[in-house]
Amino acid sequence: xxxxxxxxxxxxxxxxxxxxxxxxxxxxxxxxxxxVDVTPQQWPVLVNxxxxxxxxxxxxxxxxxxxxxxxxxxxxxxIVVVDSCMMSAEFMKDAKQLASSQTGIRADRMLISATHTxxxxxxxxxxxxxxxxxxxxxxxxxxSEAISLxxxxxxxxxxxxxxxxxxxxxxxxxxxRRPDRIENDxxxxxxxxxxxxxxxxxxxxxxxxxxxxxxxSLISIQATNGRPIGVLANFSMHxxxxxxxxxxxxxxxxxxxxxxxxxxxxxxxxxxxxxxSHGCSxxxxxxxxxxxxxxxxxxxxxxxxxxxxxxxxxxxxxxxDADLAMSEARLPLRYRVPDQQxxxxxxxxxxxxxxxxxxxxxxxxxxxxxxxHERQRTEVVVQAIRIGNIAIATTPTETYALTxxxxxxxxxxxxxxxxxxxxxxxxxxxxxxxxxxxxxxxxAARSAGLEVQAEPIIVEAAxxxxxxxxxxxxxxxxxxxxxACDAILRRQPVRYWRLDEMAGSRAIxxxxxNGDAIFEPNVVFYLEGPQSARFSSGMQLNRAVHFAGGRLVxxxxxxxxxxxxxxxxxxxxxxAARLIAGWMASRGHDHGLSHGSEHLxxxxxxxxxxxxxxQHLAGKDPIRLIGRTTIERWSWHSLAMIRQGATIRVYLDxxxxxxxxxxxxxxxxxxxxxxxxxxxxxGQSNWEGRIDEIAVFDRALSTEELKAIASESVDNLDGASxxxxxx
Numbered sequence: 001x002x003x004x005x006x007x008x009x010x011x012x013x014x015x016x017x018x019x020x021x022x023x024x025x026x027x028x029x030x031x032x033x034x035x036v037d038v039t040p041q042q043w044p045v046l047v048n049x050x051x052x053x054x055x056x057x058x059x060x061x062x063x064x065x066x067x068x069x070x071x072x073x074x075x076x077x078x079i080v081v082v083d084s085c086m087m088s089a090e091f092m093k094d095a096k097q098l099a100s101s102q103t104g105i106r107a108d109r110m111l112i113s114a115t116h117t118x119x120x121x122x123x124x125x126x127x128x129x130x131x132x133x134x135x136x137x138x139x140x141x142x143x144s145e146a147i148s149l150x151x152x153x154x155x156x157x158x159x160x161x162x163x164x165x166x167x168x169x170x171x172x173x174x175x176x177r178r179p180d181r182i183e184n185d186x187x188x189x190x191x192x193x194x195x196x197x198x199x200x201x202x203x204x205x206x207x208x209x210x211x212x213x214x215x216x217s218l219i220s221i222q223a224t225n226g227r228p229i230g231v232l233a234n235f236s237m238h239x240x241x242x243x244x245x246x247x248x249x250x251x252x253x254x255x256x257x258x259x260x261x262x263x264x265x266x267x268x269x270x271x272x273x274x275x276x277s278h279g280c281s282x283x284x285x286x287x288x289x290x291x292x293x294x295x296x297x298x299x300x301x302x303x304x305x306x307x308x309x310x311x312x313x314x315x316x317x318x319x320x321d322a323d324l325a326m327s328e329a330r331l332p333l334r335y336r337v338p339d340q341q342x343x344x345x346x347x348x349x350x351x352x353x354x355x356x357x358x359x360x361x362x363x364x365x366x367x368x369x370x371x372x373h374e375r376q377r378t379e380v381v382v383q384a385i386r387i388g389n390i391a392i393a394t395t396p397t398e399t400y401a402l403t404x405x406x407x408x409x410x411x412x413x414x415x416x417x418x419x420x421x422x423x424x425x426x427x428x429x430x431x432x433x434x435x436x437x438x439x440x441x442x443x444a445a446r447s448a449g450l451e452v453q454a455e456p457i458i459v460e461a462a463x464x465x466x467x468x469x470x471x472x473x474x475x476x477x478x479x480x481x482x483x484a485c486d487a488i489l490r491r492q493p494v495r496y497w498r499l500d501e502m503a504g505s506r507a508i509x510x511x512x513x514n515g516d517a518i519f520e521p522n523v524v525f526y527l528e529g530p531q532s533a534r535f536s537s538g539m540q541l542n543r544a545v546h547f548a549g550g551r552l553v554x555x556x557x558x559x560x561x562x563x564x565x566x567x568x569x570x571x572x573x574x575x576a577a578r579l580i581a582g583w584m585a586s587r588g589h590d591h592g593l594s595h596g597s598e599h600l601x602x603x604x605x606x607x608x609x610x611x612x613x614x615q616h617l618a619g620k621d622p623i624r625l626i627g628r629t630t631i632e633r634w635s636w637h638s639l640a641m642i643r644q645g646a647t648i649r650v651y652l653d654x655x656x657x658x659x660x661x662x663x664x665x666x667x668x669x670x671x672x673x674x675x676x677x678x679x680x681x682x683g684q685s686n687w688e689g690r691i692d693e694i695a696v697f698d699r700a701l702s703t704e705e706l707k708a709i710a711s712e713s714v715d716n717l718d719g720a721s722x723x724x725x726x727x
Contacts, residue, residue, distance in 0.1 A: 020048060022255050029322050031157035031221045032147035033230040033273035034067045038082065039245060040121050040135050046246045047087045048129035050378035052366055053357045054680045060246040060497040062122050065139075066254065066275040067146040068103075068221070070387065071154060075324040077109050078147045079232065079392075081275040082139070083428075084114040086425030088124040089380065093138060094095045097450025099144040103151055103473070107532055108328050111383055111394060113422035116278045117237050117248035124425050128357060128364045142402035146541055152268035156224045158320035161415040164312035166190040167214035169305055170237040173197055173285035173724030175205040176437060176524070176548050178577060179688065185200065186365040186445055187342065193522075193548065194437035196705060199289035199625060206572030206688040207546055207634070209437060211526045212236070212284050213401040213408075217417050219390055220316050228263050228272050233309060234400055234417045236279030237286055240298045240563055248491040250276045252302035252333040253309075277419045280395070280404025282428050282441060288481075290634075322388025325469035328423075328436075329461045336444040346370050368445035382425040382458055384465030391470060393462045398441070398448075402431060402526055403455055406502050410463050412472035418462075429455045431503060437548065438522050443566045456503065465471050477502060479543065483511070484713035485532035487693045488566065491705055495696040498535075500543040502526050504562055507552055509546075511695075515554060522550035523678070528638035530568040538653050544692035545581075551686060553590075555697055561670050563696040564707075565641045567677070571633055572681040572689035573600055575609040576600045582687035583680035585641065588673050591680050596667030599680050600641055600650065601687075611639070615664045627652065627659040634689075644700035653712040 039062045043130035045054040063083035069078045073695030078099070087095075096107040121135040128400070175198040177183070183192035195208045201643065219232040233253070240249040245255075257274040297655070338346060338590040346369035349362065358364040373403040385392040397420060403420040428448040435452050442448060463474050478499040481489075488496060500527055503576065509515040529535065536542040545552075545579075556563075565585055573581045581604040588597025595618040596708060603612045603626070611627030620647050629652060631637060640651040650660035677694055679686030 014609060019100060021086065027323060029157050029320060030071045030154045030427040031229055032150040032153035033071045033270055034146050034153065035273050036065045036142050036146040036149065037062050038065050039063050039140055041138060042134040045135055045245070046122040046129055046132040047119065048122040048124070048126045049360060050129070054129070056244045059247065060119070060243040060367060061251050061475065063117070063245060063247050064251065065143050066144040066273055067150040068232060068275065069147065069150040069154060070324055072322070072324045075109065075326060076105050077324055077326050078105050078111070078150065080110070080112045080143055080146055081115050081277050082112065082114055082143065083251055084120045084123050085116055085118055085208070086114050086421055087112070087425035089378065089426070091123060091140065092122050094424050095140045095143045098140060103147050103150040105147065109326050110147070111385065111392070111419070113394070113419050114247065115250040115276065115278055116239055116281070116421055117250055119242050119244040119248055121245065121248035127368070127445060135222040143479050156517040157180065157221050158224060158318040159322045159390065160220045160316035160318040160389055160543055161219035162220060164216050164308055165214050166216040166305070167212065167306050168233065169286060169301070169308070170212055170214055170235070170284050171286070171288035172208035172210060172212055172283060173238065173287070174209045174441070175199040175284040175712060176209050176438065176546065177205055177287065178209055178432055178573060179549065186361050190436035193439070194434070195439035196282055196441070197426070202289065203232055203574060204398055204652060206548065206692065208527065209434065209546070210283055210400055210402045210526050211279060211528070211610050212406060213404050216312065217317065218312055219387065220313060222318055223577060223661055224320060227266070227588065228261050230273040230275070231257060233257070233274065234279045234419060235276065235459040236281045236284055238281040238284060240286060240301055242298055249298050249302045252299065252516065253537065256302055257309055257684060260306055261313070278421050280399040280401050280418055280420050282398040282400045284699045285403050309323065316399060320390055324572055325386040326383065327465045327468045328381055328383040329465055331380050331382060331457060332377060333457065335372045335375055335449045336451055337372050338444070342369055343373055365443060365445060371446060372444060372449050378426065380426055380458065382461040382465060383423060384462060384469045386413070387467040389413055389724045391466055393466055393562070394422035395420045395458055395462065396422060397426045397450070397458065399429060400431060400434070402502065403459060405461055405526065406459050409477050410474040411466050412470040412474055425452055428581070429458060431455045433521070433524055456576055480537040480540060482533065482535040482537050482542070486711035487709045489636045490698065491709065494693040494698045495554065495556060495694070496695070497552070497694045499545045499692050500526070501693065515556065517554035520530045520550035522548045524548065527690055528625060529690070530570070530638070535693060542692070544690040546690045547678035547687040549686050552677040553674060555672070555674050557672065558698045562644050562700040564638070564699065566695040566700040568636055568638045568692045570690040571631060573604070575604050578604045578685060580604050580685040581607050581609070582685055582689065584678065584687050584691060586676040586680045588681035590674055594673070594681065596647070596671060597673070597681055598643070601680070605620070611652065611659055613650060613660050617667060622664065623662070623664055625660045625662045629659060640706055642671060642700050646656060648687065656707060675714065
């Protein structure tokens with residue numbers, strides 16, 4: 001379900017560039033920290049984080065602005081993390097200008113981010129709630145105060161990096177719905193193929209829509225004598241609901257880590273400060289829907305997270321010669337504004353609302369259409385910071401975990417933290433392929449209104465800023481081969497698609513034949529794949545593609561008769577959902593069932609959860625061959641399909657006794673055709689689940705070759721017992 005911390009992973013990834021320490025501009029590093037209470041002073045106060053407006057007049061826990069200022073004699077940088085749901089780019093600009101005028105730090109050397117607590121005063125208008133008019137100017141002043149106090153506490157310092165896998169504290173909350181259980185959006189259209197928390201009814205879904213990022217990372221700062229000054233932590237978990245006003249688990253973590261570090265007070269010295277910044281959490285949350293729900297309180301969750309952080313903190317080593325660099329880019333982006341029909345619909349509803357607040361989801365999204373139409377476009381800020389050999393990248397949005405992994409995997413430095421909701425609050429930016437699946441975080445609004453291509457634009461800008469501050473090029477993303485990959489490649493396939501892509505429309509061919517295949521829409525990337533110990537190395541998870549109606553398409557001209565296909569599959573659809581659960585491999589002409597077409601799939605109600613092979617011939621009844629074994633839902637299996645003359649054989653899970661064996665009818669001379677994976681030639685009952693490691697051969701593999709591939713995949717494992725399938 002997750003990768004190990006990237007600093008560990010890169011040690012085993014031979015295909016990535018080596019990372020060297022940055023040579024610092026020699027200067028004494030200084031650091032200062034502060035905590036400023038930003039709890040509102042005027043009541044009641046508006047609170048956002050929900051669909052509809054609400055106000056409160058009580059405090060569960062204080063909310064704070066926590067600051068770190070770093071200075072190497074050449075650069076001075078301020079980092080502020082505020083207990084807020086979101087803060088707008090306009091507000092951030094004003095807050096930075098005020099702080100700059102009072103402290104002298106350049107506005108483009110300030111990083112200000114929100115924790116994303118859903119229980120804080122509303123400092124930005126979002127969905128049904130507007131910004132609280134009394135609180136916003138107060139918060140602006142307090143942020144400047146936090147930076148000023150941190151400057152006043154500057155002292156010589158050293159810095160270190162810590163990281164740990166905290167996968168038990170985060171999981172995917174966005175799941176893909178079954179094609180027969182699509183829901184309507186607020187505009188009355190059946191577009192919701194994926195949505196938050198859809199897996200609460202587990203039979204409604206086929207699988208998660210993306211990966212998680214389980215890394216808990218720490219940037220720790222100490223005085224030169226070893227006294228702890230502060231820790232900037234980062235973790236990707238959306239929020240843990242608490243009573244308002246509250247800092248959510250973010251505040252509990254910071255106060256708890258302060259107690260755990262247990263720094264004795266020193267007269268005239270600012271006490272230790274912990275900050276918890278928000279990692280890329282747009283599609284992840286604390287509950288793992290693949291497992292039974294376990295009741296846990298916010299205090300229990302926070303204490304367990306603190307214990308995890310302490311175990312990483314205790315292993316940190318420090319350097320006192322770290323220099324600083326910071327860069328930012330300003331990107332003009334468009335909003336997804338309504339067309340004329342939707343705008344007329346929205347304006348009618350908004351006119352009926354009048355001066356009152358929206359009372360339901362339809363009214364909320366009608367008003368959002370009018371607001372987006374008025375705004376049309378915006379400008380977002382993307383930053384990068386380097387602290388010695390540690391990097392920080394930012395996004396101004398609620399960013400998916402996959403996006404954070406893209407930045408970490410391509411960063412020039414292995415020790416990279418990604419902070420979201422920094423320098424703005426432009427809501428969700430799903431990767432482009434995720435927009436097609438619909439759901440709450442794709443519905444156009446101030447909370448999710450940026451153009452469809454915003455995610456790759458922001459990713460590229462962040463990587464370019466990282467390259468600038470690191471003065472090194474990005475790393476290349478490539479999957480490390482495990483022994484099973486090498487065993488397959490030794491048999492010289494004409495195509496080998498690893499399916500470990502993070503984005504794009506092209507599946508890269510690893511066979512050396514340059515036969516890249518094309519992904520159709522409705523495919524999502526970088527899910528956990530099968531048998532990481534066999535197919536990967538360096539303690540990195542093997543990755544797979546999830547098909548949700550789209551297919552992988554290629555023409556393989558090298559094949560002119562016999563052929564073989566090997567792949568791994570994982571079915572997400574219940575057998576009772578439809579007649580055929582899904583077709584996973586197909587050969588023929590697009591959009592039809594051409595003469596001599598061949599299809600391999602998994603039965604639903606007929607046959608019940610067993611493999612099925614069908615050959616279609618013009619004017620004749622199809623040949624239908626059925627497997628023996630019932631395939632369990634949501635479990636990985638391997639297969640090999642061998643076409644030799646008029647004989648078809650299908651092997652399941654390294655069993656050398658065929659699961660399917662039979663003779664096919666003569667279709668005449670071999671006809672070149674397309675090859676489809678994740679669906680059938682006519683697009684009927686396409687695959688709903690994951691497929692991985694597709695290898696195509698221009699000959700019939702022998703039983704001895706299949707046996708050798710299976711044997712070499714296991715015999716050549718290098719310490720694979722340390723890499724379980726689920727880490």
